[in-house]
Amino acid sequence: MIKKLQNREKLSTTYLWSIFIVVIIIDFLITVALFSIYCAAQISTAAKNSVSQLEQVRTSTDILFESMEAVVNQLANDADTATFLLGQSTNRLREAAVGLKIRTLCTANPYLRFITLYNDTSKRFVSSGYAGDDIKLNAQEFYDRLGDQPYVCFFRPIGDAYNVQLNKKAMAYTFVFRINLKPNSGSSDLVIIDVNESYFNNALAPIRVEEHEQRVLLQGTEQEFIAEMSALPAQELFSVAAGGSGADYPEAKSMESSGSMFFHTPGQFWFTTYVRSAKVGWTFYNMLPYQVVLGALVTPAILTVTMTLLTLAFGYVLSRWLSTHLYQPIKALYENYVDSAGEKKGNELELLS
Numbered sequence: 001m002i003k004k005l006q007n008r009e010k011l012s013t014t015y016l017w018s019i020f021i022v023v024i025i026i027d028f029l030i031t032v033a034l035f036s037i038y039c040a041a042q043i044s045t046a047a048k049n050s051v052s053q054l055e056q057v058r059t060s061t062d063i064l065f066e067s068m069e070a071v072v073n074q075l076a077n078d079a080d081t082a083t084f085l086l087g088q089s090t091n092r093l094r095e096a097a098v099g100l101k102i103r104t105l106c107t108a109n110p111y112l113r114f115i116t117l118y119n120d121t122s123k124r125f126v127s128s129g130y131a132g133d134d135i136k137l138n139a140q141e142f143y144d145r146l147g148d149q150p151y152v153c154f155f156r157p158i159g160d161a162y163n164v165q166l167n168k169k170a171m172a173y174t175f176v177f178r179i180n181l182k183p184n185s186g187s188s189d190l191v192i193i194d195v196n197e198s199y200f201n202n203a204l205a206p207i208r209v210e211e212h213e214q215r216v217l218l219q220g221t222e223q224e225f226i227a228e229m230s231a232l233p234a235q236e237l238f239s240v241a242a243g244g245s246g247a248d249y250p251e252a253k254s255m256e257s258s259g260s261m262f263f264h265t266p267g268q269f270w271f272t273t274y275v276r277s278a279k280v281g282w283t284f285y286n287m288l289p290y291q292v293v294l295g296a297l298v299t300p301a302i303l304t305v306t307m308t309l310l311t312l313a314f315g316y317v318l319s320r321w322l323s324t325h326l327y328q329p330i331k332a333l334y335e336n337y338v339d340s341a342g343e344k345k346g347n348e349l350e351l352l353s
Helices: 002-077 079-086 092-108 139-146 198-203 290-337 348-352
Strands: 112-119 124-127 151-157 171-179 189-196 214-219 225-231 258-265 268-276 283-289
Touching (some): 002 171, 002 198, 002 258, 002 268, 002 290, 079 112, 139 171, 139 189, 151 225, 189 198, 268 290
Antiparallel strands (some): 112 124, 171 189, 214 225, 214 283, 258 268
């Protein structure tokens, strides 16, 4: 009798766990599928929002660049500045007139700190507050950076370059444009425009996530490093990171104008979005710690785990009910086939009929 009860219990338990394991597998697959879909949707939404914000920065940069192009065109077409650039010798009166003209342009564009012209023939610089040779302003550096490009931008100190600059530690984004009013001379002159450091700090303010560390990388037309803007938690505005070189920063391989990518630095994983500008030729990268994006998944994860446990509990109850109902006919067949002494009572086919 004891052996018979043990066989019944073993058979009933086998049915229960067989059904419950199927329930667990189905529940797990559905949970993983739903959570994966939500994760993908969350990352896609975060990437879309970040790209949208970077596009605003791109628009601000395009507007700035168009303003500088307009300044270069005005300088090329103005009588005083064109005469200075075409001159082959030093003329103090002409340089004074050019300085006044440049000062007028700087006043009309407050984000432009200095505008400087360089005559490659006379080797003279003229700006709104400076006229002289290339002792303080290294012309060769500008030509080296410019190369064969129509323009180049880099972040540099300007405190000692201009005697009217009171802050000797001042920094600026320097745009260098090639201007050629002497096509047969084999040389080209330069227009050097220094943009206030705060311009991009303010342009990037709308994309700042104050609760977390954040980085923004500016890359030029030839993927050269221009500047890295960084902000620590609770810091409202970005500032240019000292000592940045761009050697350990992302580079978008895709030819698309915008997108997102995964990037890793020692000790940190970054959710990185990027936007390219067809006008300026720059690529803007917005880098956020991955936990910023994944942090929004905490609540859905808790709800998912809760629902999983509830469905498993329901699955267990359902498994017991199904195992009981499935076991009843087998139990009746077993009892009719084998008596209490363990001896067969008849033919199985007869009992089934």
